[in-house]
Amino acid sequence: MLLALTSHSQHSEASYHNMTIGRIPSVEGGIQPTIFDAKADILTATAADTPARLAVGSDGDTLVADSAATTGLRWQGNFAAGKNVIINGDFRINQRAFTSNTSSGSYNYDRFWQSNSGGTVTTTPNVFTPGTAPVAGYEGVNYPQIAVTGQSTAAHYAHYSQSIEDCRTLAGQTITISFWAKASSGTPKIGIEWQQFFGSGGSSAVSTPVGAVTLSTSWARYTATISSPSISGKTIGTGSGVNLNLWLSAGSDSATRASSIGIQTATFQIWGVQVEAGSVATAFQTATGTIQGELAACQRCYVLLGNTLNQPMAIGYNYSATLAIFGIHLPVEMRGNPTISSTTGTNYYGFVRNGGTDNFNSFTLDVVGNKFINIYNSTEISGTAGNAGTLVISNSSGFLAAQAEL
Amino acid sequence: MRNYVEVTSPMGNSVIQYEENGFLYSIPKDEANSDYQAYLRWLNGEEETGTIS
Numbered sequence: 001m002l003l004a005l006t007s008h009s010q011h012s013e014a015s016y017h018n019m020t021i022g023r024i025p026s027v028e029g030g031i032q033p034t035i036f037d038a039k040a041d042i043l044t045a046t047a048a049d050t051p052a053r054l055a056v057g058s059d060g061d062t063l064v065a066d067s068a069a070t071t072g073l074r075w076q077g078n079f080a081a082g083k084n085v086i087i088n089g090d091f092r093i094n095q096r097a098f099t100s101n102t103s104s105g106s107y108n109y110d111r112f113w114q115s116n117s118g119g120t121v122t123t124t125p126n127v128f129t130p131g132t133a134p135v136a137g138y139e140g141v142n143y144p145q146i147a148v149t150g151q152s153t154a155a156h157y158a159h160y161s162q163s164i165e166d167c168r169t170l171a172g173q174t175i176t177i178s179f180w181a182k183a184s185s186g187t188p189k190i191g192i193e194w195q196q197f198f199g200s201g202g203s204s205a206v207s208t209p210v211g212a213v214t215l216s217t218s219w220a221r222y223t224a225t226i227s228s229p230s231i232s233g234k235t236i237g238t239g240s241g242v243n244l245n246l247w248l249s250a251g252s253d254s255a256t257r258a259s260s261i262g263i264q265t266a267t268f269q270i271w272g273v274q275v276e277a278g279s280v281a282t283a284f285q286t287a288t289g290t291i292q293g294e295l296a297a298c299q300r301c302y303v304l305l306g307n308t309l310n311q312p313m314a315i316g317y318n319y320s321a322t323l324a325i326f327g328i329h330l331p332v333e334m335r336g337n338p339t340i341s342s343t344t345g346t347n348y349y350g351f352v353r354n355g356g357t358d359n360f361n362s363f364t365l366d367v368v369g370n371k372f373i374n375i376y377n378s379t380e381i382s383g384t385a386g387n388a389g390t391l392v393i394s395n396s397s398g399f400l401a402a403q404a405e406l
Numbered sequence: 407m408r409n410y411v412e413v414t415s416p417m418g419n420s421v422i423q424y425e426e427n428g429f430l431y432s433i434p435k436d437e438a439n440s441d442y443q444a445y446l447r448w449l450n451g452e453e454e455t456g457t458i459s
Contacts, residue, residue: 319417323416337436338439339433341432342429344430364413364423365433366417404440
């Protein structure tokens with residue numbers, strides 16, 4: 001490069017601005033321009049006085065020094081954590097342990113939910129055979145399969161979505177959405193929508209249709225870059241966010257939002273969902289980059305507290321002979337005060353105290369915060385005031401969870 | 407259509423409850439809770455949607 005500067009300094013100002021590397025050959029012993037083969041190739045060296053070309057890397061790659069590489073440099077995918085605003089984009093976390101899900105508006109893999117009107121949408125969990133995940137360098141574990149059938153009218157639709165907390169997320173920025181997908185058969189489309197919503201009492205939602213991609217029966221990565229709208233002038237209420245909606249079928253009523261993919265009967269597989277700032281889809285990484293971090297990020301919205309026979313869930317005490325109160329310290333601070341969901345049945349739960357177990361059927365929420373909750377039973381409990389003990393699941397159908405989804 | 411009921415604990419705290427698909431849901435009266443927002447929409451005769459396990 002120093003040779004190049006010396007060379008063009010001998011030319012007029014006009015020729016400086018029109019300078020090309022092609023002037024270098026005029027310098028005795030200079031580096032030949034033919035060393036470069038493509039845009040963004042860079043000049044490096046394999047040893048002292050031994051120039052060499054390093055071919056341009058892939059979009060989004062990072063250049064790192066590597067003494068073991070021939071040129072001392074190499075391109076590396078950007079696997080840094082913190083760039084992906086999608087939580088659980090690799091579908092590793094499945095606290096609900098769902099086996100099949102057909103309910104519209106319900107969650108399956110953590111943070112992902114499905115919605116449909118008409119027909120049947122069935123989401124099932126799948127596990128990659130080791131070595132068959134769609135991207136080298138990231139060994140995926142799980143992926144959802146979503147089958148859409150029986151839709152026909154203008155009002156029918158189906159989409160698979162994640163709600164991202166806070167409408168400020170990536171607002172006013174150029175963003176790139178990417179995911180891997182394939183179809184079981186045929187060439188169905190997925191319509192992509194970025195939808196900002198402004199919460200209770202806030203402005204009306206803003207839909208940004210991104211476009212549609214056409215799948216094949218092989219895994220492929222699909223990317224789209226858009227300008228996420230500014231939120232200037234918007235009123236932000238409680239519980240705002242952004243939906244990434246992957247439309248799988250859409251009658252004419254939803255055509256605009258779904259980029260006109262139309263009514264479809266198809267089975268989709270999706271993995272590696274990422275939304276990041278910038279105009280390039282960089283290497284996939286989860287939001288936090290670690291299993292524990294991703295679980296904690298999921299638990300901000302949903303915590304499974306117990307679903308296994310004999311599992312201890314809380315400590316508690318007899319407030320009176322017929323009232324037991326149990327305190328549960330949540331593993332992370334949740335997004336808000338959670339709803340408690342539980343199953344109910346004869347002797348589903350047990351209060352182990354005072355040398356025995358007092359079985360009962362159900363819980364009710366008493367007081368709740370986003371760090372700690374109290375639940376109680378006052379219908380079957382029979383004990384001695386002041387006794388303390390442990391709350392356990394006494395039936396394999398027992399279940400307790402806290403949820404604070406958007 | 408969900409059948410919401412208000413339940414008051416022996417300690418004097420009240421929550422909203424409903425049952426669906428074999429699960430009992432206890433919802434805090436917190437406007438930031440999306441299930442409570444669904445309950446408020448139900449009270450107003452609007453379509454209620456909320457988080458479900």
